[in-house]
Amino acid sequence: xxxxxRLPIGILFSLFGVILIATGLLxxxxxxxxxxxxxxNLWWGLVMLVFGVVMFAFAMRGRAKPx
Amino acid sequence: MPFQASIHLxxxxxxxxxxxxxxxxxxxxxxxxxxxxxxxxxMSGRNIPAWISGLAFLSANLGAQExxxxxxxxxKYGMMTAxxxxxGAVPAMVFVGVFMMPFYYGSKARSVPEYLKLRYDxxxxxxxxxxxxxxxxxxxxxxxxxxAKLLNLLLGWNFDVSLWASAAIVLAYVFLGGLRSAIYNExxxxxxxxxxxxxxxxxxxRDAGGWSxxxxxxxxxxxxxxxxxxxxxxxxAWVSTWGHMGTPASNPMGVEWFGMVMGxxxxxxxxxWCTDFLVVQRAMVAENETSARKVPLIAAVxxxxxxxxxxxxGMIAIALTFKSGQSGFALPVKGNAYDYDMTIPLMLKQxxxxxxxxxxxxxxxxxxxxxxxxxxxxxxxxxxxxxxxSHIAKNKSDEHYLWxxxxxxxxxxxxxxxxxxxAMHFNNIMDMLQLVFAFVNAPLFATFLLGMFWxxxxxxxxxxxxxxxxxxxxxHHGLTSPVGAESLFKGGWLGPILHTYPSEMAQNFWxxxxxxxxxxxxxxxxxxxxxxxxxxxxxxxLVYSLTTRxxxxxxxxxxRPIYLGAVILVAVTVLNLIFA
Numbered sequence: 288x289x290x291x292x293r294l295p296i297g298i299l300f301s302l303f304g305v306i307l308i309a310t311g312l313l314x315x316x317x318x319x320x321x322x323x324x325x326x327x328n329l330w331w332g333l334v335m336l337v338f339g340v341v342m343f344a345f346a347m348r349g350r351a352k353p354x
Numbered sequence: 355m356p357f358q359a360s361i362h363l364x365x366x367x368x369x370x371x372x373x374x375x376x377x378x379x380x381x382x383x384x385x386x387x388x389x390x391x392x393x394x395x396x397m398s399g400r401n402i403p404a405w406i407s408g409l410a411f412l413s414a415n416l417g418a419q420e421x422x423x424x425x426x427x428x429x430k431y432g433m434m435t436a437x438x439x440x441x442g443a444v445p446a447m448v449f450v451g452v453f454m455m456p457f458y459y460g461s462k463a464r465s466v467p468e469y470l471k472l473r474y475d476x477x478x479x480x481x482x483x484x485x486x487x488x489x490x491x492x493x494x495x496x497x498x499x500x501x502a503k504l505l506n507l508l509l510g511w512n513f514d515v516s517l518w519a520s521a522a523i524v525l526a527y528v529f530l531g532g533l534r535s536a537i538y539n540e541x542x543x544x545x546x547x548x549x550x551x552x553x554x555x556x557x558x559x560r561d562a563g564g565w566s567x568x569x570x571x572x573x574x575x576x577x578x579x580x581x582x583x584x585x586x587x588x589x590x591a592w593v594s595t596w597g598h599m600g601t602p603a604s605n606p607m608g609v610e611w612f613g614m615v616m617g618x619x620x621x622x623x624x625x626x627w628c629t630d631f632l633v634v635q636r637a638m639v640a641e642n643e644t645s646a647r648k649v650p651l652i653a654a655v656x657x658x659x660x661x662x663x664x665x666x667x668g669m670i671a672i673a674l675t676f677k678s679g680q681s682g683f684a685l686p687v688k689g690n691a692y693d694y695d696m697t698i699p700l701m702l703k704q705x706x707x708x709x710x711x712x713x714x715x716x717x718x719x720x721x722x723x724x725x726x727x728x729x730x731x732x733x734x735x736x737x738x739x740x741x742x743x744s745h746i747a748k749n750k751s752d753e754h755y756l757w758x759x760x761x762x763x764x765x766x767x768x769x770x771x772x773x774x775x776x777a778m779h780f781n782n783i784m785d786m787l788q789l790v791f792a793f794v795n796a797p798l799f800a801t802f803l804l805g806m807f808w809x810x811x812x813x814x815x816x817x818x819x820x821x822x823x824x825x826x827x828x829x830h831h832g833l834t835s836p837v838g839a840e841s842l843f844k845g846g847w848l849g850p851i852l853h854t855y856p857s858e859m860a861q862n863f864w865x866x867x868x869x870x871x872x873x874x875x876x877x878x879x880x881x882x883x884x885x886x887x888x889x890x891x892x893x894x895x896l897v898y899s900l901t902t903r904x905x906x907x908x909x910x911x912x913x914r915p916i917y918l919g920a921v922i923l924v925a926v927t928v929l930n931l932i933f934a
Contacts, residue, residue, distance in 0.1 A: 290384050292406055292538050296545060299377050303370060303713065310366050310709035318707050322557055323680060328709040331553050338549065 291350065297343025304336025361508050361703050367712030374546070374716045378527055378723075381538050385531030392755040395532035396735045397464060397639050402534065404645040406541055408652030411636040413540035416547060417497055417725025418504075418718055421664050426694035428668025429685065431607045432572060432592030433933055435668070436661040437614055440595070442623035444654050444926045448919040450628040450637075451650035455915075456903065457806050458638055459646040460895045465638075466631040467740040473805045473896045475813030475887065476744070481820065483740035485794045486631060487733055491766060492787055494729035495773025501722035502774065508699055508715075517774055520719070524726045525767045528734075529760055536731045537636060543720040548656075550717025551663050554698075557705040558670035561679040569593050571673035576606075578676065592669065596934040608837075608857030617863025621870040625799035632732040643904050647915040654922050658929060671697045681705070726770070734762035785843040789831070796866045797823020797873030804877050809890065809897045815881030823873025830868040836861045 311329025319326050363371075389395050427435040463469040467486065471479035502517040527535045562568040573589035591598050591605055598605040599614065607614075627633060627650070637649035675684040675692065683704045685692040702714040738759045747754070777784045801820055804811040832848030836858040839845055845861060855861040894900050911917045 290381070290538075292541060295377060295381055295538075296542060299373070299542065300545065300549070302373060306366060306369060306373075307709050307713070314707070314709070321681070322705055322707050322710070323560055325557075327553055327557070327705075328707060331549075331710060331713075335549060338545075 291346050293342045293346035293349065297339050297341075297346055299339070300335050301339030301343060304332045304334075304339050307332025307335060361699075361711070361715075363509065363712065363715075364708035366709045367715065370709075370712035371716050371719070374720070375523060377542070378523060378539055381542075382527030382530035382535045385535045385538070388534065389530075389532055389756070392738070392752050392759060394534070395756050395759050396738065398532065398534035398537060400639050401641045402537060402639055404640055404648045405652055406537060407636050407640050407645070407649045409544045409656075410537040410540040411633055411649050412653040412657055413544040413547075413724050414633055414636055414728035416544065416721055417728075418722040419497065419500060419725065421547065421551075421718075421721050422695055422698050424661075424664040425668035425671070425697040428665035429672040429692065429694045429697055430668075431605075432576075432669055432672075433595050433661075433665070434599075434605060434607050435665045436595050436929075436933065437618060438623075439657060439661050440926050440930050441615060441619040443627060444658050444922065445619065446623040446627035447650040447654040447657065448922055449624060450634070451647045451654075452915050452919040453898075454628055454802070454806060455637055455647040455650070456643060456901060457896055457898075458634060459640070459643045460901060462895075463638075464739050465735050466629060466634055467736055469896070470801075470805075470816070471740075471744070473888075473893070474811075474816045478801075478813060478817045478820065479740060480745070481817065482798075483736050485791070487736050487741065489791050489794075490632065490729040490733040490736070491769045492773050492784075492791070494726045494733075494766075495770040496777055496784065497722055497725040497729070498770055499774035499777040501719065503778075504699065504718075508703075513778075517771065520723060520726070521767050521771050524723055524730060525763065528727055528730050528767075529763050532759070533635070533639065533731050533735070536727045537639075539727060540636075540724050543724040544656075546713075546717045546720045548663065550713050550720075551667070551698075553710060554701055554705060554714065555663060555666050555670075558667055558674075558683075558701060561681050561683065561705075562670050562673050563679065567679075568670060568673050571677045572669060575672055575676045592672075594934060595930060602856040602860060607859055608855070609860045609863060613860055613863045613867070617867045621796065621799060621866040622863070625795060625866070625870075629798045629802050630795075631736060632728050635732055635735065644906060644909070644913070644915065648913075648918065651915060651918045651922060654926075658922070658926055667701055668694070668697050671701060730763060730766050730770070733766040734759050737762040737766070782843070785841075789843060792862070792865070793824045793827035793831070793869070796827045796869035800870050800874040800877060804874070804881075805897070807898045808881075809893055809899055810881055810886065811877060812881045812884045813887055814884045815877045815879075818880050819873045819877025822876040823869045826872035827865050827869035830865045831861070834861055834864070 307328045311326050311332055314328065316326070388399070393399060424435060424438070458469060461469055461472050463472055467479045467483035470482050498517055498521060501520055502513050505511040505516040506513045527539055559565065559568060562571055572592035576587045576591040577589050578586060587604065587606065588598060596611070599609070599611040602608045602610045637646050640646035640649055671683070671685055678684060681704060683701070685694065685697065685700070687693065698718070702711060702718070706714050738755055742758055743755060797820055800823065801816050805816060829848065831845050833846070833851065834853045834855060835846035835851045836844055836855045844858060855864065890900055906914050
């Protein structure tokens with residue numbers, strides 16, 4: 288059985304998402320002057336986490352019913 | 355003073371980079387077990403799902419030079435740059451998927467040069483295999499050089515270390531997992547590039563006051579006489595694709611609609627997407643013919659939207675340079691022009707806080723590496739099948755060819771490193787080689803088109819057609835020149851200059867048109883004068899009129915390439931109309 292690519296994609300992007308969210312929560316608002324006052328780490332981290340989790344879920348569903 | 359090293363990475367940025375590289379190598383490692391035969395290594399066992407091959411098809415072409423170059427063109431020429439996608443790439447991808455894949459896939463050829471061998475003869479294949487092999491080495495070398503130079507400039511990293519480390523990473527994952535590993539990594543790179551650059555567009559657009567603010571600023575760019583082209587245009591010249599294409603003088607690209615549609619749209623784009631093994635390889639390894647045909651079509655959907663990801667940042671950058679926004683971002687001046695090539699890295703630095711910056715840089719490095727890996731996998735296949743197996747060592751065992759593939763990966767990478775140093779020390783040689791490749795590539799599409807759709811085309815016709823197309827390209831380039839050319843690499847090296855083009859791009863498009871037309875005509879004439887060497891039976895599966903089509907009637911319409919292709923063409927027409 289070959290590696291299902293959705294699995295590493297899911298893990299990688301979830302991990303990136305979590306890292307960015309944590310950075311966003313821990314850093315001071317002053318760090319976001321350059322991103323026009325928006326806490327981009329937090330928001331984009333959420334987007335990446337959602338993407339990662341969706342990919343992961345697809346991989347799990349694929350594993351549950353092999354062809 | 356050009357832009358200098360000034361990006362400082364925080365611990366989070368380093369963590370993101372580190373995790374990414376660990377994943378890249380890890381995937382190669384996990385796929386190593388599946389590499390048992392040369393078929394696994396070069397063709398990834400021919401069982402990759404269409405969506406994966408489709409994204410890899412796109413990503414193999416999405417090197418960093420492409421991303422950074424498109425942003426630079428977005429700044430220089432504005433929305434017209436989208437022609438590379440909406441007139442060039444997308445229609446060509448639909449064509450290769452709907453009309454050409456059945457012959458590539460159905461012929462069971464393992465590479466594009468091998469198709470030429472089956473369809474024509476050994477000499478045509480060898481000519482194509484050699485020029486392609488050399489070209490892939492040079493492209494991956496240039497890609498490595500550009501990456502090491504950029505990392506040195508941006509982050510102050512050592513040039514040699516960056517070069518060798520990036521080569522080592524690419525080598526490791528291709529060596530371990532072959533084409534499958536390259537394809538899997540290309541898909542990850544695709545998502546990284548999209549997710550890494552999308553926030554850049556969002557923040558940049560916000561800074562410029564949204565779409566309407568951007569349009570208003572770009573009108574200032576177009577109408578000021580001290581803009582990049584040193585000439586004022588009608589307002590809207592930077593935000594419309596077709597509106598100012600009546601004459602070369604009315605748009606910043608210096609091209610009129612005919613040269614653009616024929617040169618870029620027909621000859622160059624179809625030539626690249628339909629015959630370049632680097633991309634076609636990704637479709638040839640699909641699980642069956644219908645999937646193989648769907649690969650380019652699946653790739654065409656995101657490709658259609660890419661102008662918003664890669665061209666828009668350039669447009670935003672130049673707009674903000676002429677009328678600054680809240681952030682005060684502006685492109686730096688280099689010599690007597692703006693430093694367009696640094697658009698993407700500079701915007702990353704401007705808008706991305708630590709954390710997101712790590713992601714953006716990872717995306718940039720990923721795009722460099724996907725460019726390199728694509729070339730390395732195409733090289734090892736063409737070297738092993740079309741040069742080694744057909745000329746040096748016939749009839750060896752399969753293990754032998756698998757071993758040779760791995761060796762080719764190693765020495766292909768070593769040669770690329772050598773090329774990267776050559777690019778650093780002998781800029782002129784590289785310029786000359788790129789020119790030669792452009793001459794060799796320009797006529798190729800005529801050879802394939804005639805081969806696939808006219809069974810009377812002969813091997814001699816194809817070979818001499820290709821030769822004369824290449825020579826025609828060289829002669830046209832030698833006798834013409836773009837305005838203000840200061841080097842012979844730009845043209846006019848044959849002495850008299852018969853025509854001066856308003857821009858280098860116009861000259862390139864017309865060189866391609868001349869070359870293609872010559873190849874097309876000479877191939878037909880010589881084919882009619884020479885005897886056919888292949889019987890109808892030998893051409894079955896290789897030529898349109900002699901191939902029985904796979905019945906696809908049982909599939910729902912959205913699974914059938916012809917309908918998918920039609921839907922994509924309608925969508926791209928709508929995009930052309932919206933931004934006309």
